[in-house]
Amino acid sequence: MNPADETFAETIRARLGDDILRPVEPRYLEEPRRRFAGQAGLLALPRTTEQVAALVRLASEVRVPVVPYGGGTGLVGGQVMVDGPAPLILSLERMRAIRAVYPTENILIAEAGAVLADIQAAAEAANRLFPLSLAAQGSCRIGGNLATNAGGVNVLRYGNARDLCLGLEAVLPSGEIWHGLGRLRKDNTGYDLRNLLIGSEGTLGVITAASLKLFPRPAGLGTAIFQVASPEAAIDLLALARDHLGETVSAFELIHRQGLDFLAEVLPDVRQPFDTPPEWSVLIELGLPAGHEPEAALEALFVAAEARGLVSDGVIAQSAAQHDALWSVRERIPEANRLIGSVSSHDISVPISRIPDFIRQGGEAIAALGPFRVNCFGHLGDGNLHYNVFPPKGHDRTEFDDQRAAIKRAVHDLVHEFEGSVSAEHGVGRLKTDDLERYGDPAKLTAMRAIKSALDPRGIMNPGAVLSDA
Amino acid sequence: MNPADETFAETIRARLGDDILRPVEPRYLEEPRRRFAGQAGLLALPRTTEQVAALVRLASEVRVPVVPYGGGTGLVGGQVMVDGPAPLILSLERMRAIRAVYPTENILIAEAGAVLADIQAAAEAANRLFPLSLAAQGSCRIGGNLATNAGGVNVLRYGNARDLCLGLEAVLPSGEIWHGLGRLRKDNTGYDLRNLLIGSEGTLGVITAASLKLFPRPAGLGTAIFQVASPEAAIDLLALARDHLGETVSAFELIHRQGLDFLAEVLPDVRQPFDTPPEWSVLIELGLPAGHEPEAALEALFVAAEARGLVSDGVIAQSAAQHDALWSVRERIPEANRLIGSVSSHDISVPISRIPDFIRQGGEAIAALGPFRVNCFGHLGDGNLHYNVFPPKGHDRTEFDDQRAAIKRAVHDLVHEFEGSVSAEHGVGRLKTDDLERYGDPAKLTAMRAIKSALDPRGIMNPGAVLSDA
Numbered sequence: 011m012n013p014a015d016e017t018f019a020e021t022i023r024a025r026l027g028d029d030i031l032r033p034v035e036p037r038y039l040e041e042p043r044r045r046f047a048g049q050a051g052l053l054a055l056p057r058t059t060e061q062v063a064a065l066v067r068l069a070s071e072v073r074v075p076v077v078p079y080g081g082g083t084g085l086v087g088g089q090v091m092v093d094g095p096a097p098l099i100l101s102l103e104r105m106r107a108i109r110a111v112y113p114t115e116n117i118l119i120a121e122a123g124a125v126l127a128d129i130q131a132a133a134e135a136a137n138r139l140f141p142l143s144l145a146a147q148g149s150c151r152i153g154g155n156l157a158t159n160a161g162g163v164n165v166l167r168y169g170n171a172r173d174l175c176l177g178l179e180a181v182l183p184s185g186e187i188w189h190g191l192g193r194l195r196k197d198n199t200g201y202d203l204r205n206l207l208i209g210s211e212g213t214l215g216v217i218t219a220a221s222l223k224l225f226p227r228p229a230g231l232g233t234a235i236f237q238v239a240s241p242e243a244a245i246d247l248l249a250l251a252r253d254h255l256g257e258t259v260s261a262f263e264l265i266h267r268q269g270l271d272f273l274a275e276v277l278p279d280v281r282q283p284f285d286t287p288p289e290w291s292v293l294i295e296l297g298l299p300a301g302h303e304p305e306a307a308l309e310a311l312f313v314a315a316e317a318r319g320l321v322s323d324g325v326i327a328q329s330a331a332q333h334d335a336l337w338s339v340r341e342r343i344p345e346a347n348r349l350i351g352s353v354s355s356h357d358i359s360v361p362i363s364r365i366p367d368f369i370r371q372g373g374e375a376i377a378a379l380g381p382f383r384v385n386c387f388g389h390l391g392d393g394n395l396h397y398n399v400f401p402p403k404g405h406d407r408t409e410f411d412d413q414r415a416a417i418k419r420a421v422h423d424l425v426h427e428f429e430g431s432v433s434a435e436h437g438v439g440r441l442k443t444d445d446l447e448r449y450g451d452p453a454k455l456t457a458m459r460a461i462k463s464a465l466d467p468r469g470i471m472n473p474g475a476v477l478s479d480a
Numbered sequence: 481m482n483p484a485d486e487t488f489a490e491t492i493r494a495r496l497g498d499d500i501l502r503p504v505e506p507r508y509l510e511e512p513r514r515r516f517a518g519q520a521g522l523l524a525l526p527r528t529t530e531q532v533a534a535l536v537r538l539a540s541e542v543r544v545p546v547v548p549y550g551g552g553t554g555l556v557g558g559q560v561m562v563d564g565p566a567p568l569i570l571s572l573e574r575m576r577a578i579r580a581v582y583p584t585e586n587i588l589i590a591e592a593g594a595v596l597a598d599i600q601a602a603a604e605a606a607n608r609l610f611p612l613s614l615a616a617q618g619s620c621r622i623g624g625n626l627a628t629n630a631g632g633v634n635v636l637r638y639g640n641a642r643d644l645c646l647g648l649e650a651v652l653p654s655g656e657i658w659h660g661l662g663r664l665r666k667d668n669t670g671y672d673l674r675n676l677l678i679g680s681e682g683t684l685g686v687i688t689a690a691s692l693k694l695f696p697r698p699a700g701l702g703t704a705i706f707q708v709a710s711p712e713a714a715i716d717l718l719a720l721a722r723d724h725l726g727e728t729v730s731a732f733e734l735i736h737r738q739g740l741d742f743l744a745e746v747l748p749d750v751r752q753p754f755d756t757p758p759e760w761s762v763l764i765e766l767g768l769p770a771g772h773e774p775e776a777a778l779e780a781l782f783v784a785a786e787a788r789g790l791v792s793d794g795v796i797a798q799s800a801a802q803h804d805a806l807w808s809v810r811e812r813i814p815e816a817n818r819l820i821g822s823v824s825s826h827d828i829s830v831p832i833s834r835i836p837d838f839i840r841q842g843g844e845a846i847a848a849l850g851p852f853r854v855n856c857f858g859h860l861g862d863g864n865l866h867y868n869v870f871p872p873k874g875h876d877r878t879e880f881d882d883q884r885a886a887i888k889r890a891v892h893d894l895v896h897e898f899e900g901s902v903s904a905e906h907g908v909g910r911l912k913t914d915d916l917e918r919y920g921d922p923a924k925l926t927a928m929r930a931i932k933s934a935l936d937p938r939g940i941m942n943p944g945a946v947l948s949d950a
Binding site: 112113114115116117158159161165170172173182184186187188189190192193194195196197198199200201202203205206208209210214225226228245249252253254255256257258297298299300359360361362363389391392393394429430431432433434435436437438442445446449450451452453454455456457458460461462463464465476 | 585640643658665667668671673679722727728832833859864915926931935
């Protein structure tokens with residue numbers, strides 16, 4: 011493999027013009043958690059799919075590594091290449107067009123560089139909903155969302171990025187363009203290349219555009235935070251909510267007292283839902299069709315849940331402002347976590363019915379390692395918890411750097427024992443390649459390596475991501 | 481490649497016992513449309529995943545082709561190998577256990593040989609819904625449903641087989657077992673091998689078990705047939721229904737007068753919904769949560785649609801018996817089609833908003849070929865039409881055998897021009913390999929061949945299916 015050097019730059023300029031390369035600003039070499047620092051090679055900003063194809067072909071000819079770059083918001087280092095020959099960073103930021111909206115078909119076609127929030131807005135302008143929703147939506151780009159199969163708060167009802175995509179246009183490692191931007195709900199002609207590229211984190215090709223599913227906008231949104239007796243009670247409440255309300259339950263987020271305490275400590279402007287922070291609570295969101303009262307539905311749910319001893323207190327939003335206030339409790343917990351500073355963060359999933367035991371045993375395993383604080387919260391309805399471990403009050407995370415590996419190992423071992431995943435929604439990137447080797451299924455790993463070699467025989471696409479040896 | 485002969489049979493018996501092989505009865509060599517006749521090699525009926533793995537390993541060692549066999553109900557000949565060395569038919573029929581049901585998690589784990597109707601029943605026994613529903617459900621098996629990514633009548637709300645599967649256990653062409661039976665809603669660790677196997681029609685491995693999604697059972701089911709002014713009006717009605725009722729619209733089936741006429745002609749016991757068969761009508765099904773009146777919801781929809789000039793008459797089921805009666809109109813049309821005898825049948829999809837133009841131009845293209853009758857019906861909400869061409873009244877299909885190729889070509893060319901799919905839900909099998917070559921995206925075909933060679937380098941898995949040269 012060869013570096014993206016000045017000679018390669020001249021080849022690119024000769025082929026595609028001077029405008030396509032830009033200096034590599036530092037932001038392209040950083041990632042949000044600052045665990046990885048990328049190398050500066052070249053930065054290309056193509057304007058068309060044909061230019062992406064030409065860049066990949068050129069890189070393939072001279073075997074220069076290519077790192078596809080979206081919004082740079084990924085949390086596992088998939089977007090920065092830390093060693094090996096300096097890469098060609100291929101940013102899709104100039105390809106941000108919404109190519110078309112088909113309201114009758116509930117379909118929107120966006121280029122890979124379109125910012126998620128812009129897609130949400132375009133859907134809303136057509137009186138439709140694009141439900142992918144996550145903290146980075148103001149800066150992440152749909153190509154990256156798909157390459158990492160992003161999750162977020164609406165997975166419970168609408169699925170993750172994978173489930174929201176009908177078709178792709180992509181440049182394969184050979185430089186060939188796959189024109190797979192279908193507007194079809196059903197198409198059984200051949201292998202599922204779309205889902206193979208989704209979640210492959212730029213190692214099997216560059217997504218250049220996507221055909222996305224839109225949904226009716228729920229006529230009425232209801233939001234509440236209920237105190238629950240325990241994680242078990244939270245799970246029973248979810249089942250009860252679905253019995254009452256079917257798939258209209260669009261979010262079901264677990265909140266632990268530790269998160270509320272952190273908010274009180276470092277973000278005191280966030281209005282707390284209860285006078286005394288409860289040990290466990292859940293944020294519920296309903297999206298109901300026209301003619302239904304979300305507040306009444308949530309009140310009825312509360313009454314039924316209280317009768318079963320599942321909930322003890324609750325706040326139901328009565329206005330859009332209250333809806334926003336309740337959501338900000340949930341959404342600002344990650345910010346509070348960052349301000350406190352975790353020793354180790356984990357994006358894990360376990361089978362839903364095993365969550366209570368996992369939380370119990372996880373607490374014991376962490377306590378055995380030291381007086382750490384655990385903030386366990388997140389997408390309970392999906393079995394996806396963010397399990398973050400913090401230093402004792404008054405201490406800084408850096409004091410515990412040497413314990414990070416042991417903490418991570420303890421949590422991930424337990425997740426594996428519980429038949430869970432050590433990367434529920436963030437992906438593998440460069441952070442979890444070792445975990446994939448340790449916990450991954452051997453037959454699947456063999457198949458993954460065979461697929462990688464078959465589609466990218468020259469090994470140029472995002473080397474070191476997902477498979478450390480590829 | 482070598483045939484599955486008596487020498488190979490002795491190897492298998494020595495390794496796995498006498499009980500595993502059975503005589504190849506004729507039904508294993510037939511398929512419902514009788515377009516393909518399979519060759520008799522050997523028939524193996526494994527009882528465990530380990531036995532499946534051993535069989536595939538043995539076949540790989542001596543390069544004997546393996547045809548995975550489910551319920552045998554596929555419509556494109558994927559289950560019968562017509563030429564080349566006689567295959568080992570590997571039927572999953574003895575592996576039909578429901579291994580576990582997790583009502584709290586809305587998950588059911590079934591072996592590949594479980595009959596779809598048995599899975600539906602097991603879900604119902606746990607007060608849950610497994611929504612995959614299609615005509616062959618009494619005999620098709622879930623392994624085959626997944627291998628072909630089956631569709632059916634509930635795709636509009638719940639998706640196709642792919643969307644209903646959380647994890648797989650499978651034997652790869654190497655004979656390795658992939659243990660991917662997760663109960664996780666979110667797992668972003670590596671490439672999506674699950675979706676690669678789903679829809680690969682037995683050419684990349686043998687599915688042995690699946691982890692399936694369950695749903696709440698709707699508290700109230702509503703069914704109606706509305707006369708619509710045109711296909712355009714049907715599409716507008718669907719949009720209106722979704723505006724009013726969100727995702728509770730679970731089926732939306734287009735019916736043409738031709739189908740009703742066929743019913744009257746050959747299945748007169750089916751009760752017709754209207755005195756005079758309308759040119760176009762739609763069957764709508766709603767699944768509503770508790771506390772909602774499906775009949776009232778359908779009446780309100782009818783009133784709103786009538787005000788817009790979309791509908792002119794309608795029948796709303798007022799009882800379970802009426803619900804069944806309305807559904808039988810839709811469900812018995814394929815049987816009537818078979819009794820009439822089509823010259824050519826097509827399982828196609830086009831972008832939903834282009835359906836009216838497609839129907840118009842399709843009618844003109846067929847009329848140019850002769851005085852044929854067209855029955856165009858099916859899953860309008862998914863853009864999936866069954867477009868079947870019949871001889872003129874009083875004539876037999878066999879009189880037009882020499883025109884079949886021209887009819888097929890005319891329909892498929894038009895589908896391609898409309899950015900549609902020539903196999904919406906039935907798959908490619910052996911029937912449509914030429915179509916895949918003709919209409920498929922070249923980059924995707926290259927990638928498919930690379931994947932096939934990478935995962936099945938000895939070419940033993942269902943040779944000739946999907947990719948005719950693999």
